Amino acid sequence: MIQTETLLQVTDNSGAKKVKCIKILGGFRRKFAKIGDLVIASIRVVKQHKKKKVKVKEGEVVHALIVRTKSKFSRQNSTQLQYQKNCVVLMTTKNKPLATRVLGPVPKILRHSKFMKVAALSAGFI
Template sequence: MIQQQTILKVSDNSGAKTVKCIKVLGGYKKKFAKLGNVIVVSIQKLRNKSKSTSKVNKGDVCKALVLRTKKPFNIKDGSNIIFQENSVCLINKQNKLIGTRIIGPLPKILKKGKFNKFTSISSGFI
């Protein structure tokens, strides 16, 4: 579960390395974000090699889609999935990716929502 002030890794090639959650979108007084939710983030660190070619700058505020969380979640067949880190990918105001690829696996839950484009770009599913 992601809440305000949570530091997250960025798992796309937009140029950002870490971000901080500012606000969880999706309802009045919503405190936690789960897999597939959209949050507002501020960029904290950039990747060293891509500072000149980065699509974002340090301190920018943008939206992000939650891809992986440390909190385990249940699947209908009765199994649990737990990831090692909290991770997001950056999106723009039209809910399109800022980067061109997603690094690491995605949960199959994201196939069903309005983010089908993300599943076709990613490397694999869990």
């Protein structure tokens, strides 16, 4: 479960390393977010590349899609998933991915949702 003020790791090649959740989208006074939810985040740490162009700046406010969480996630067939870190993928305001690659696998739920593009950019499914 992700809530406001949570530090999240970015798992794409947009140039950001860590972001902080500011707001959870999808409802009035919503307190927690899970895998597949959108949040508004502020970029805290940016990778320092001299040759590569970084797409984001420190302090910028962006939308982000939650891809992995530390809390357990149950499926319909009574299996449970739990990841090591809380990870997000940065998105534009029109729900398109900001990056061209997603590092690591994503859950199968994203394949059947409106974020099919993120699932297609990932390394695989769990």
